[in-house]
Amino acid sequence: MNYVISVMHKDRVGIIADVTSAIKQLGGNLEDMSQTVMRGYFTMLLLAAFPDGTDEAALRSALGAVKDLADFEIGIVPFEPDANNGVKADDSEDRYVLTASGPDAPGLVAAIAEYLRQKGINIIDLTTQVYHGRYIMMFLVQLQPQTDVGKLKHSLRIAMSDLGIHTELRHQALFKMTNEI
């Protein structure tokens, strides 16, 4: 039985040890894992396989029973193998990096995410940061096959200019080539 488990807590030493030890004690095997710390807050998303018969309630109860995990925000959902929603391999020809920058104000990510939803463009990954006084958003996106990139860039630029957001769209291979050996 495979579960996707999310964990969020204020960062401290030993969180990963606590969580993975608890999973091990439940007989679980880690299959995939992503973890980051943002401004002192730890978050982790993992996929683990458990012995047959391990249900969600039992898993939550077992994780909650571990003393050091008692005050963690924990989410558990059964893993569905088709849940990748058409996401292709990392080197997909249609995968682009959308960089956007604007004055630090509420609603910038929402505006771009809504625009992308309307165009049927999936966001694979997103990071943001304030850089030289501007709010910078970096979206890894999966375009629809056969998208006219020139037209998309143009319409995105026009749609976002009212909000003072400057957008650039470039194929991810450029970033890989200029940063990875």
Next chain:
Amino acid sequence: MMQSNQIIGTVEMIQQDNLDVRTITMGINLLDCRHQDIDVMCRRVVNKIESYAGDLVDVCDRIVEKYGVPIVNKRLAVSPAADVAAGHGPEGFVALARAMDQAARSVGVDFIGGYSAQVQKGASAADDILIDTLPEALFSTGKVCASINVGSSRAGINMTAVGKLGRTLKTLAEGSRDQDGFACAKLVIFTNQPEDNPFMAGAYHGHGEPEVVINVGVSGPGVVRRALERRIERDGAENLGLDDLAEEIKQTSCRVTRCGELIGREVASRLGIRFGIVDLSLAPTPKVGDSIGEILTILGLDAIGAPGSTACIAMLNDAVKKGGAFASQSVGGLSGAFIPVLEDSALAEAVERGELSLEKLEAMTCVCSVGLDMIAVPGDTPAETLSAMIADEMAIGMINKKTTAVRFIPVPGKVAGDRVEFGGLFGGGTVISVPNAGKSARFIRYGGHIPAPIHSLNN
């Protein structure tokens, strides 16, 4: 997902530091276009160029959309015209130049190089006709560029051709007097001319090249400059040695080259044409912030041309090659830092202030690419003096087993200190002083050949 600082770094290289692909140059073999009938030869040339390069500009434009990296120039390099038109008289050569020009316009490229001949050991009848027709060919076309290889480390220097080309430069300058002698900017005179160079005006499609090939010239002085500035801001100049700065240049050159490699290979792939080489040259533009001279200033020279300039450019040139060679599967062309005076705002200003002399430029060309390039000299410089200046630069290439080249513009009616403006990538600047003009005529009048140098006892 890549790290956000890597994404921001790449975007900054393009948006603020002037990273671009300077040229995508398609090389095309035209030797099978030869024919005794001039019209048939010209028709074959146009048809062949159109069939291979018809989609070049469109494909480049689509790749610019995909990666958001400008491709500044789309160009063609073809087989030496002296070989294609051999057997014809002057009218056949000029007709070929016009056919090249017509084809270049038809496919929408910026320039076509290959009105060329290799005469380092001696000139054939066709080579002589090509040199004789240079003025008419360049005056009657807009996109054609010419190059003559007059020397090599294996063959020596053809001084008769060098003597002739001094006079050719005068004719070209006089014939384009209303443009300050601009026709001279389309003629490069080489020693050890590369067969796969994508940069103009010296590009041609060499005999050892495949039927058709895509070569790429990267750019990047602005990126190197900003990388050095950031490193010095971050660590403090007092905490850095030149080896640290060389390493920074090397790593930046690697990133710039990777970008050129990616784009060049994709152009080749989409056109179904073999990819040739990435030329690792740092090619400046007249734009402020995209200059080799500015890099020398950041490396600690308060005046470009001051003592230390040669050492500085040697380090820069070597670091660029090391970083680029690691980044690309196949490198070639000129591969080095260019110092084309009129095309580099900081170099042009150094000449204007009297800080950078012709002699110091000549010394710097001993250790970098590619030679005395885009230099405006007084219009009354005698032809023999121009030839002697060419000979000096060719000798540097011959002895040091490197490519050297000359692009002089003797500006009609102008003297040292006067301004010239060519606009666009050709830039502008000040006419440089030529010391001892008129004192080399007896040397040049000998003509003949400087024998090939000995390849041992290297001191």
